[in-house]
Amino acid sequence: MLTPLIDGFARMMDPWLLLMCFLGTFAGTLVGVLPGLGPSAAIAVLLPITYGVDPLIALVAMAGIYYGAMYGGTITSVLLNVPGESASVVTTYDGHPLAKQGKGGVALGLAAIGSFIAGTIGLILLSVLAIPLARMALVFGPPEYFAVTILAFVMVSSLARGNMVKSFLSLFLGLLLATVGQDIISGQARLTWGTMELIDGIGFIPAVVGLFGLSEIVYDIVHPQPEAKQQNIKLKIREILPSMADLKQTWAAMVRGGFLGFFLGILPGAGATIASFVSYGVEKQISKTPERFGQGALEGVAGPESANNAASSGAFVPLLALGIPGSATTAVLIGAFIILGIQPGPRLFTEHADVAWGLIASMYVGNLMLLAQNILLVPFFIWLFVISERTLPVIVASLCVIGVYSVDNSMWDIWLMIAFTVLGYGFRASGIPAAPLVIALVLGPDAENALRQSLVISMGSPTVFFERPISLALLVVAFLCLLYPLVRHRFKSVIETE
Amino acid sequence: MGNKAFPLNAEIVVSAFMVAFAAAQVYAANQLSLSADYTLGPGALPMIYSIGLLICSAAVLFDSVRQGGSDGVGEKNSMRGVLCILLLVLFVASIYVVGFLFSTILFCFLFCQFFSGLGLVKNIAFSVIWGAALYAAFHYLLEVPLEPGLLFS
Numbered sequence: 001m002l003t004p005l006i007d008g009f010a011r012m013m014d015p016w017l018l019l020m021c022f023l024g025t026f027a028g029t030l031v032g033v034l035p036g037l038g039p040s041a042a043i044a045v046l047l048p049i050t051y052g053v054d055p056l057i058a059l060v061a062m063a064g065i066y067y068g069a070m071y072g073g074t075i076t077s078v079l080l081n082v083p084g085e086s087a088s089v090v091t092t093y094d095g096h097p098l099a100k101q102g103k104g105g106v107a108l109g110l111a112a113i114g115s116f117i118a119g120t121i122g123l124i125l126l127s128v129l130a131i132p133l134a135r136m137a138l139v140f141g142p143p144e145y146f147a148v149t150i151l152a153f154v155m156v157s158s159l160a161r162g163n164m165v166k167s168f169l170s171l172f173l174g175l176l177l178a179t180v181g182q183d184i185i186s187g188q189a190r191l192t193w194g195t196m197e198l199i200d201g202i203g204f205i206p207a208v209v210g211l212f213g214l215s216e217i218v219y220d221i222v223h224p225q226p227e228a229k230q231q232n233i234k235l236k237i238r239e240i241l242p243s244m245a246d247l248k249q250t251w252a253a254m255v256r257g258g259f260l261g262f263f264l265g266i267l268p269g270a271g272a273t274i275a276s277f278v279s280y281g282v283e284k285q286i287s288k289t290p291e292r293f294g295q296g297a298l299e300g301v302a303g304p305e306s307a308n309n310a311a312s313s314g315a316f317v318p319l320l321a322l323g324i325p326g327s328a329t330t331a332v333l334i335g336a337f338i339i340l341g342i343q344p345g346p347r348l349f350t351e352h353a354d355v356a357w358g359l360i361a362s363m364y365v366g367n368l369m370l371l372a373q374n375i376l377l378v379p380f381f382i383w384l385f386v387i388s389e390r391t392l393p394v395i396v397a398s399l400c401v402i403g404v405y406s407v408d409n410s411m412w413d414i415w416l417m418i419a420f421t422v423l424g425y426g427f428r429a430s431g432i433p434a435a436p437l438v439i440a441l442v443l444g445p446d447a448e449n450a451l452r453q454s455l456v457i458s459m460g461s462p463t464v465f466f467e468r469p470i471s472l473a474l475l476v477v478a479f480l481c482l483l484y485p486l487v488r489h490r491f492k493s494v495i496e497t498e
Numbered sequence: 499m500g501n502k503a504f505p506l507n508a509e510i511v512v513s514a515f516m517v518a519f520a521a522a523q524v525y526a527a528n529q530l531s532l533s534a535d536y537t538l539g540p541g542a543l544p545m546i547y548s549i550g551l552l553i554c555s556a557a558v559l560f561d562s563v564r565q566g567g568s569d570g571v572g573e574k575n576s577m578r579g580v581l582c583i584l585l586l587v588l589f590v591a592s593i594y595v596v597g598f599l600f601s602t603i604l605f606c607f608l609f610c611q612f613f614s615g616l617g618l619v620k621n622i623a624f625s626v627i628w629g630a631a632l633y634a635a636f637h638y639l640l641e642v643p644l645e646p647g648l649l650f651s
Contacts, residue, residue, distance in 0.1 A: 049640070165561075169516065169554035176523060176547040183540035190540055191526050214586070221613055222579035390614040391624060394606050401589060401605075402598060402632055406642040414590050422583060426515075429508035430558075452537045460536040 008357030024061035028068020039069040041212040048403035055340035067312040074111040087272035087308040094300030105239030111305035112374035118258030118306030122313025133321035137346035146450035147474035155268040174440025210420025250302035257306030265314020268326035272308040279307035328435035509562040516555035523548040597647030603629035
């Protein structure tokens with residue numbers, strides 16, 4: 001493990017990669033700071049621009065956006081009570097009261113240090129776990145691969161918050177759209193309605209840019225938030241650096257958040273937001289003074305902020321080792337891998353070891369860069385937050401249109417993107433999650449191939465999935481995940497009745 | 499114009515559209531072969547997915563209609579959303595005529611005029627600078643052959 005990681009660090013000494021790592025983490029922090037622009041949208045917008053460049057350069061920048069956004073969301077949550085990311089909502093509970101008490105700088109400092117510690121814990125665990133998992137997955141045949149994708153679909157749809165039927169609506173739509181185009185076995189055109197442009201299927205880039213980039217803008221226009229007032233926030237670096245007493249009080253919460261976040265991050269459908277809420281709950285439960293929570297408890301900031309960062313490292317385990325995305329952002333990242341010619345999954349560490357380890361090494365370096373950025377550049381990010389409020393939507397919208405066109409020089413892609421914008425807005429306004437749709441778009445074709453190949457292997461018998469232990473175990477877990485929301489709902493209603 | 503509740507609930511509109519879309523896809527999938535030698539035919543999974551989508555959409559539609567009411571978005575704000583989509587459509591349509599550079603400038607100007615509340619002079623300056631910078635970055639730096647438009651081709 002150490003030798004390829006050291007090679008990865010050696011590769012990261014390339015000035016271009018260091019620059020991309022810096023720009024990616026900087027953009028990620030900015031994305032976290034700015035409400036209305038999530039990491040999935042930012043990566044989706046970047047996707048067409050990086051089309052054709054060295055895959056590692058593009059992936060380092062995109063991954064930087066992903067985990068950088070977890071850092072950035074803290075700044076506005078603490079100082080302005082405006083969470084830039086859903087994973088930072090819980091930070092407002094204690095972060096903003098701390099800011100009101102004049103301890104906003106300490107809260108930010110602890111969040112940055114906690115994020116760094118937990119991010120590093122997550123990366124060490126990622127480095128240790130990814131290879132054995134990928135080795136195990138190398139024995140996967142089509143039935144096992146099909147079972148893994150079924151597990152991912154079920155987990156993303158059932159573990160996510162909200163209405164399960166809506167999640168499945170989104171999943172089925174994604175799976176259906178993934179079948180559009182020429183069937184690879186029979187060569188027949190499917191669901192194209194005679195449109196030649198659909199023969200190659202639904203383009204991934206127009207779909208994700210429309211669903212996440214442009215639809216966010218439309219949603220923010222329909223649901224405008226009160227403009228953040230220019231607040232006179234002057235933070236000195238001295239105020240951001242926490243004292244030894246503060247660190248002593250919070251280090252355990254950071255470490256707990258790191259482990260908790262990492263393992264929750266591995267689960268498809270759970271992710272950074274759930275990790276941050278669970279960490280907050282745990283810290284409150286084990287605290288000797290739970291009444292401080294909500295009033296400005298330092299552990300209430302350090303724990304969740306550590307957890308959401310570690311969760312982003314955890315999400316890379318199934319992404320790199322199995323090629324399974326656990327959230328909308330990782331689904332966009334997997335799409336990016338595929339578009340850049342790299343197939344994530346068990347063979348990634350053998351066929352593209354330089355890319356895999358270079359990317360992991362870049363995350364260690366990026367974490368260090370983020371620690372520095374989030375201590376030194378906080379006033380700058382606040383300034384950017386205030387000045388970009390008016391012009392950001394038009395900048396993103398025009399970038400989406402021109403970026404999507406630039407991939408294939410196709411006007412059709414732009415119209416497709418606008419159709420997905422309307423769909424994305426409709427989904428958001430109706431509370432239908434878009435993540436299952438995107439994950440189905442990414443994994444749907446592979447799942448279909450695996451299913452059809454499995455049936456060919458077994459001469460058409462569906463029992464092939466139950467005769468092989470790994471695929472059986474995965475399907476049983478998928479079935480239990482399917483039951484989980486029903487059980488949870490039943491328990492909830494019994495408790496409420498009592 | 500008062501900001502009264504918009505009469506259409508987004509959930510009803512989206513789920514009704516999905517029901518219609520799924521029904522159309524069931525029809526399209528039915529035109530394909532559902533089985534092949536020892537495996538599924540090209541139409542099998544589209545059929546299963548369409549039926550799944552149909553059931554889920556119908557369930558959401560039924561639930562939304564039963565609950566009834568508006569989704570709380572004011573008419574004025576809903577119109578802002580419609581206007582935003584129309585601006586995007588106008589932007590893309592104008593690319594065919596005047597090309598990327600001018601359509602981007604026009605889009606930025608109109609978008610800021612309606613939604614950003616920038617002053618006229620600032621708006622013009624921003625639209626021209628941003629539109630030109632974007633065009634230069636993609637056309638010259640990334641060497642993307644951007645549409646010149648009918649008027650300039």
